[in-house]
């Protein structure tokens with residue numbers, strides 16, 4: 001898969017719930033490899049952004065699969081963690097709002113409240129269950145991706161829309177978005 005396999009809003013699949021994976025077989029492993037390739041290909045096309053993570057729905061597969069980069073500080077590290085049927089088993093530490101983007105919402109960033117810490121249960125690519133405690137950026141990423149498996153996109157969490165969105169400039173800086181102008185030109189995105 002390539003970046004061209006990544007779907008974006010207003011594609012209605014992004015608002016649908018994904019199915020559980022019953023068996024981690026070769027077809028599932030092929031989708032996982034495709035997701036990694038699409039994420040890295042997207043990153044190669046973006047000057048100032050890192051391809052942090054992807055959910056299978058974003059490559060048009062309604063399956064509960066998420067891949068997350070091992071090291072988001074080092075673009076040369078192309079390893080991923082795989083989460084199949086991921087579930088949040090505990091949310092802790094209160095809500096923190098911070099900037100978030102999404103490969104399926106091009107160029108737009110928003111401040112999204114997320115729990116500071118989460119505990120996750122999932123299967124790995126060998127079909128074995130594992131548990132993980134995450135905080136900070138990883139906790140945010142996992143909440144964002146598990147939302148995707150439930151048909152939720154980050155903009156759905158933003159209440160005060162006119163004041164909460166930012167766009168990435170050509171220099172890689174975030175600047176407040178002229179929201180009224182933006183929705184006039186991108187109406188379908190927000191419906």
Ligand code: NI
Nearest residue numbers: 101102103104
């Ligand atoms: Ni996303």
